[in-house]
Amino acid sequence: MNKKWGFITLAGLLFLGACSDGEASTDEDGVRTLTVAVPPTSKPLSWEENGKLTGYEPDILRLVDEKLEDYEFDLVGVADSAAEIGLDTGKYDMIAQGLFKSEERAEKYLLPDENNGASLMRIYKRNDSDDIENMKDLVGKKIVPTTPTGGVFNFIMDWNENNPDHEIEFQTSDAGLSYADRMREVESGKYDALILPSNLGQNEIIESQDMQIVTTEPVEVFPTYFMIYKNEENEALRDDISEALAELKEEGKLSELSLKYYGEDVFQFTE
Template sequence: MFKKLTGLAIMSTALVLAACGNGEDMADESSSNGDATTVTVAVENASNPLSFTNENGELDGYEVELINLLDEAIDSYEFNIESVDAEAAQVGVDTGKYAFIGGGLFKNSEREEMYLFPEEHTGVSIIRIYTRADDDSIQTLDDLVGKTVHPVTPNGGIFNLLTDYNEAHPDAQIDIQLGESGNFAQRFQALNDGVSDAIVMPSNLGAEEIITELNLNVAPVEEPVQVNPTYLMLAQDQDDLKTELDKAINELRENGELSALSEKWYGEDMFQYEITE
């Protein structure tokens, strides 16, 4: 099946038309695959290794390859991939510009009232504790009590995780520092320099690559703190597409292609971990 990877600056005429109106307007029945319906989907434009523009100026990453595999597996739809920032992706799926979006998204009750999600998750967000490599005193959340944890964003996922821990352990509280966390390189540099004792964050956002590039004395603890499934998120009117995605995602899981994709982009099979929520 012919693939169309488009950036904001090089939208095709079909894409411009797809951007207007509701979910019905978004579909282009005259695709290059005959009877296939062409829809526009979005991934984030600077979220390595999920989705990003590589050194050759091409859209690349885990979710980009995933969507291409789904495109090959589904005969009745053809996907145009557009790269945008997270806010534009959210607005686009709300307005019907995009049939679905990526971004390593969690499923929750609020989102399920507004959007459709495939039955099967297509990724895993593995939350780990990072410490200095020569410090083996921290292995679990329990060990963060009395330690300096790198600041977290108020009401973010890590904040909620640490808050839940404190609610469950009233006599042994983690000191949750609130504020701007900084980019990943800044966080790991602060840990390396002793500004903080630990960072709690997802491991599948290029952490190992940053640590290696900066030659930092930082490493993740062996066991993850939490393992969350992540999903593609569909517009509410995409029931037929959801049915096709369910079939295709299950096929990719069963034939090992999701695991192989995970090995390629994350250096490990994320699907080996037991979901903790």
């Protein structure tokens, strides 16, 4: 099926925002054009290369769009926090940011029945730290500070609430350290461990910089979902995307993309 794929630069978002009223445009053939926000610098999840958005999420979106004759996706590169704000206001019709379901998101947005991936929470440690294999092993250990909001912070808070006998002490920080710098702090011995989802390109960093860092098996698995602007018209879009994702899973194409970008089939952990 021939479809036009658009890439809208960040500079053009002001124009988009001025024109958007929360409704996707529809051409004379009845095809709705949807503006979909993806990360521009989150390799391998999604990043811009040679003027084109590429990565796990963009490739899935292209496969989904091929199955949906009534829709055309325009991908735009948008930072995570700005993407959710834009979805709240209807500036974007959908966001694909490797996000997992929460009560708040399920209330605010439309989520497909089918997940499009998984965020595998893992512990990153020095390769000689044989005493760390799971969350209980982190009791009394020094943990790299987390950002005061977001998935890792919420995960540890939930763990402590549900496991009062194995409460983990940790600090928060807005320092904005890169993932490479955080892993170096573990490698140097400043901290004992780092907790992060493993879909943020850490394995590539470890290999390219020959770090003495290894990871545990997933300590938690969070299926990830597309988030769709909530209105009555988009309920049909949600159902169509759910059907397309189910077909792509059955065809093995999502597993292929997971192996391509993450080096493992994340869907083995969500079945």
